[in-house]
Amino acid sequence: MVVPRPGAWRWFGVFAFAFLIFTQTLAILTSPPDRDMGDLEKILYVHVPAAWITFLSFFVVLAFSARYLWKGREKDDLLAAAAAEVGATFNGLTLLLGMIWGRPAWGVWWTWDARLTSTLVLFLIFVGYLALREFVDDAQRRAQWSAVVGALGAINVPIVYMSVRWWRTLHQIQSNPNTMDPAYVLGLRANAFAFLFIMIYFIHQRYVIASLQRATEHAAEAVALGGQQE
Amino acid sequence: MTRNWTFVIAAYSLTWAVILGYLVRLHRGRRRAESAYDTAMAETRAGDR
Amino acid sequence: MTWNEDWGRISAIARKDLITERRSKAGFNSVAALGVTMLVLFGFAFGPDAQALRDAAAGALWLAILFAGVLAFNRSYQVELESGALDELLQYPGARWTIYAGKLISNLIFVSLMLAIVVAAGIVLFQIHIPSAWPMLLVTLLLGIVGLVTLGTFYAAMASRTRAREVLLPLLLFPMLVPVLLAAMSASKALLGGDLMHEASAWIRLLLGYDVIFLVAALFAFEHVIEV
Amino acid sequence: MTRRRWAFVAAGVLIATFAWLLYGGIDKNIVFFLTPKELLAKGAAGYDVPVRLGGQVKPASVTWNEKALDLQFVVTDGTGQIPVHTSGAPPQMFRDGMGVVVEGRYGHNGVFQATSLMVKHSNEYRPPKPGQRPGEMYKTLLDGSGP
Numbered sequence: 001m002v003v004p005r006p007g008a009w010r011w012f013g014v015f016a017f018a019f020l021i022f023t024q025t026l027a028i029l030t031s032p033p034d035r036d037m038g039d040l041e042k043i044l045y046v047h048v049p050a051a052w053i054t055f056l057s058f059f060v061v062l063a064f065s066a067r068y069l070w071k072g073r074e075k076d077d078l079l080a081a082a083a084a085e086v087g088a089t090f091n092g093l094t095l096l097l098g099m100i101w102g103r104p105a106w107g108v109w110w111t112w113d114a115r116l117t118s119t120l121v122l123f124l125i126f127v128g129y130l131a132l133r134e135f136v137d138d139a140q141r142r143a144q145w146s147a148v149v150g151a152l153g154a155i156n157v158p159i160v161y162m163s164v165r166w167w168r169t170l171h172q173i174q175s176n177p178n179t180m181d182p183a184y185v186l187g188l189r190a191n192a193f194a195f196l197f198i199m200i201y202f203i204h205q206r207y208v209i210a211s212l213q214r215a216t217e218h219a220a221e222a223v224a225l226g227g228q229q230e
Numbered sequence: 231m232t233r234n235w236t237f238v239i240a241a242y243s244l245t246w247a248v249i250l251g252y253l254v255r256l257h258r259g260r261r262r263a264e265s266a267y268d269t270a271m272a273e274t275r276a277g278d279r
Numbered sequence: 280m281t282w283n284e285d286w287g288r289i290s291a292i293a294r295k296d297l298i299t300e301r302r303s304k305a306g307f308n309s310v311a312a313l314g315v316t317m318l319v320l321f322g323f324a325f326g327p328d329a330q331a332l333r334d335a336a337a338g339a340l341w342l343a344i345l346f347a348g349v350l351a352f353n354r355s356y357q358v359e360l361e362s363g364a365l366d367e368l369l370q371y372p373g374a375r376w377t378i379y380a381g382k383l384i385s386n387l388i389f390v391s392l393m394l395a396i397v398v399a400a401g402i403v404l405f406q407i408h409i410p411s412a413w414p415m416l417l418v419t420l421l422l423g424i425v426g427l428v429t430l431g432t433f434y435a436a437m438a439s440r441t442r443a444r445e446v447l448l449p450l451l452l453f454p455m456l457v458p459v460l461l462a463a464m465s466a467s468k469a470l471l472g473g474d475l476m477h478e479a480s481a482w483i484r485l486l487l488g489y490d491v492i493f494l495v496a497a498l499f500a501f502e503h504v505i506e507v
Numbered sequence: 508m509t510r511r512r513w514a515f516v517a518a519g520v521l522i523a524t525f526a527w528l529l530y531g532g533i534d535k536n537i538v539f540f541l542t543p544k545e546l547l548a549k550g551a552a553g554y555d556v557p558v559r560l561g562g563q564v565k566p567a568s569v570t571w572n573e574k575a576l577d578l579q580f581v582v583t584d585g586t587g588q589i590p591v592h593t594s595g596a597p598p599q600m601f602r603d604g605m606g607v608v609v610e611g612r613y614g615h616n617g618v619f620q621a622t623s624l625m626v627k628h629s630n631e632y633r634p635p636k637p638g639q640r641p642g643e644m645y646k647t648l649l650d651g652s653g654p
Contacts, residue, residue, distance in 0.1 A: 020249075024242070038234050039234045039235055039238055040234050040237060040238065042238045042241075042242075043237070043238055043241045046241055046242060046245040047241070050245070069500075069503055086252075089248065089252050092248075093244070093245065093248045096244055097241050097244065097245065100237055100240050100241045100244065101237070101241065103237065104233065104234060104237045121454050121457050124450075124453075124454035125454045125455065127450070128447075128450045128451040128454060129451075131443075131446075131447060131450055131451075132437070132441070132447060132451060135441040135442050135443045135447055136441055138507070140507050141507040144503045144504065144506075144507045145437045145503075145504060145507075147503070148437075148500045148503050148504055149434075149437070149451060151496075151500070152455065152493075152496060152497075152500065153454075153455070155492065155493075155496060155521075156454075156455050156457075156458070158525070158529075159458045159485075159488075159489060159492070159528070160457050160458050162458075162485070162528065162529070163457070163458040163461050163462055163485055164457075164461065166481065166482075166485075167461055167465060198249065202252065202253075202256065205256040205257075205260060206256060208260060208263075209256065209259045209260050209263045212260075212263035212264060212266070212267045213263050213266070213267075215267055215270075216263070216266045216267045216270045219267070219270035219271055219273070219274050220270055220273075222274055223270070223273050223274055334557070472556055472557045473552075473556050475541075475549070475552070475553070475556050475557075475558050484528075485528065488524050488525075488527060488528040491520065491524045492521055492524050492525065495517050495520050495521055495524075496517070496521065498517075499513070499514070499517045
């Protein structure tokens with residue numbers, strides 16, 4: 001088990017946060033108030049990137065889980081777990097920001113819309129994933145099981161989306177980039193990249209912690225076996 | 231309009247609270263994991279001798 | 280590795296589980312009683328108004344089956360874990376998916392019998408008018424429990440071997456079952472109401488697709504779950 | 508080797524089923540709500556069964572009693588029209604000419620008793636397209652849902 005040590009990553013973290021501050025200031029200052037929503041439109045630059053990053057993180061979970069099942073390398077398991085924790089954090093943030101936006105824009109904190117419901121179910125699936133990791137002590141068992149749960153959870157998400165769409169929203173027309181003024185697009189894209197950098201930094205940090213913990217466990221086992229290290 | 235700003239400020243504060251909160255959690259976790267690792271390695275070396 | 284050998288293993292495991300269940304009738308009886316009790320509680324919740332009860336019947340039935348099913352899934356592994364028989368079972372040569380298939384069949388039979396009791400009680404308690412399209416309703420019920428049991432048997436293989444099995448199984452299983460429960464409830468509700476919107480068949484097709492996807496995925500992934 | 512082959516078979520089945528669910532025309536033949544014309548055409552079968560009714564709020568037909576939380580309006584699709592009665596406050600976006608979908612039962616007294624009222628608008632997060640008015644949103648609502 002190779003333990004990563006800080007180096008260039010620290011500077012990447014500093015850069016990611018500086019970039020986020022820059023893009024958020026840019027978006028707040030340059031975006032004109034929307035015709036219907038007024039200044040509420042500014043929530044776009046945190047809510048939408050958070051949602052994109054959520055989906056991206058869970059896609060990362062799926063990719064590393066699949067590779068773990070295929071190759072069986074511990075590194076992939078730890079990376080999948082790190083991405084799941086970061087994804088769940090952004091998922092919770094997305095839901096809360098959506099509520100803060102929904103209240104003034106639609107008049108309700110919550111509604112049983114396809115987007116909202118499936119995002120909530122996604123959150124619950126990955127809360128279950130993280131709980132499973134907490135409750136399983138054996139490292140190999142934890143890795144195998146959470147890889148399977150992560151992959152199955154990812155399969156379920158499009159089905160949830162589809163089913164709740166039929167259930168409530170009756171073919172609401174999807175939003176698309178054409179419905180957005182160019183004045184908003186730049187700020188949104190810049191913020192999406194800032195969130196992406198933050199996500200990468202977080203996943204890496206979480207992964208470093210997990211691999212340090214694993215290395216500590218290995219060392220403790222070695223001591224218990226009378227210092228017979230290879 | 232002022233009421234809208236309340237929601238915007240709430241949204242941005244929440245975002246930063248979550249991101250910074252998670253950052254602090256990661257930093258603490260990292261420091262703890264590093265010291266635990268160093269202790270464990272010191273013990274292994276002591277065991278070797 | 281022939282099909283006959285695999286089938287022999289599957290049927291042996293299914294038969295063994297069912298015999299164990301039959302010998303200890305207490306298990307089935309208490310789970311079925313729990314299902315009926317749930318229906319009574321839902322009856323209180325939705326009030327004495329007969330029309331309101333009929334509207335809520337589909338949802339109440341499926342939730343009663345869900346809660347009773349969760350108990351059954353954990354039980355199906357617990358007996359073996361307590362006696363250490365699962366480790367012995369894994370010692371035998373042969374494909375591991377056959378263990379899953381065997382347990383799936385025994386759980387399907389178990390839950391179907393329970394479903395029959397719960398539905399019979401529901402028809403009386405919720406004053407359901409049986410619709411003329413009852414074969415469709417039967418198909419819905421069957422596809423619904425196939426989806427429920429497929430994932431329930433799969434997740435119980437993990438949850439029942441952890442410290443917190445009572446919490447962990449519902450926590451893992453319920454979010455995964457959202458589509459199957461939603462589709463089963465919506466189809467049942469539409470059929471009980473006469474299916475004027477012609478929406479039942481779409482829900483049934485969703486159920487069928489869901490069953491196929493998760494049956495294949497579970498059969499394939501089970502090996503990774505059971506071998507550690 | 509056999510396991511590898513099974514992996515391909517399994518992946519194939521999964522992808523095929525997904526494709527069938529997504530593009531197999533599951534929701535092509537489905538009507539998620541009936542228009543007033545279609546509901547009236549059902550005749551006796553349309554009364555007193557749970558249905559969804561969709562259409563446009565007929566301009567100047569809304570009566571809203573704030574004290575009793577009592578809302579009445581007429582849903583129309585241009586040809587047929589059905590009076591709707593419901594209780595509870597209407598959603599913010601509810602107004603004359605808006606597209607709505609109501610769930611409930613069409614009573615023998617000729618009034619649709621709604622248990623829930625949904626306002627349809629074209630998208631969630633973004634401002635409407637320039638020049639798009641509620642009347643046009645109602646059209647896209649109908650276009651998006653089949654026949």
